[in-house]
Amino acid sequence: MRKTFEYLFTAAIGGVVYGAVETLWRGYTHPSMILVGGICFLLIYIFREKNPERRVVLCAAVGAVIITTVEFISGCILNLWLGLSVWSYRSMTPNLLGQICPHYMALWFLLSFPATYLCDVIRNFALTFHESSGGADSSSSNSSSSSP
Numbered sequence: 001m002r003k004t005f006e007y008l009f010t011a012a013i014g015g016v017v018y019g020a021v022e023t024l025w026r027g028y029t030h031p032s033m034i035l036v037g038g039i040c041f042l043l044i045y046i047f048r049e050k051n052p053e054r055r056v057v058l059c060a061a062v063g064a065v066i067i068t069t070v071e072f073i074s075g076c077i078l079n080l081w082l083g084l085s086v087w088s089y090r091s092m093t094p095n096l097l098g099q100i101c102p103h104y105m106a107l108w109f110l111l112s113f114p115a116t117y118l119c120d121v122i123r124n125f126a127l128t129f130h131e132s133s134g135g136a137d138s139s140s141s142n143s144s145s146s147s148p
Contacts, residue, residue: 002126002130006122006126007042007045007046009122009126010041010042010045010119010122011038011039011041011042012038013038013041013118013122014037014038014039014040014041014042014044014045014115015034015035015036015037015038015041016034017037017041017118018033018034018036018037018038018040018041019033019034019037021111022037030078030084030086032074032078032084032086033086036070036071036074039070039074040063040066040067040070040071041115041118041119043066043070044059044062044063044066044067044112044115044116044119045119045122045123047059047062047063047066048116048119048120048123049119049123052120052123056113056116056117059112059116059119060109060110060112060113060115060116061109061112062112063108063109063111063112063115063116064105064106064108064109064112067105067108067111067112068100068104068105068108071099071100071104071108072096072097072099072100075087075097075098075099075100076097076099079098079099080097080099087099089101089103089104
């Protein structure tokens with residue numbers, strides 16, 4: 001139950017932060033982007049949780065791949081299949097079906113640095129909260145291998 005709450009909290013934080021960043025960048029956001037942002041941040045969080053010893057630059061690269069992949073899948077659903085026209089990169093070359101492009105993948109890489117640090121803050125808070133509430137040994141929930 002603790003893990004479920006931790007993941008829901010993390011996805012909510014990611015969705016709200018992404019919605020705010022997009023609103024600052026474009027002046028608006030689509031409600032679906034809060035869900036997409038939450039999914040992306042949760043996947044980055046899980047990667048970081050399973051690989052805490054990895055260098056931040058690797059986590060940012062993985063974050064860029066995660067976000068670009070989720071962006072492509074959600075773009076195919078929201079824009080191409082449902083016709084919502086949430087975004088289009090058709091004017092940018094190169095692009096893949098107008099849903100992703102290298103320019104934004106580079107931006108996702110840069111945004112993944114603070115996202116990785118935010119993951120660490122949330123994870124440390126979750127571990128501290130769990131320990132202070134009398135939970136079981138928190139080290140058992142993070143038993144990933146220490147080899148890179």
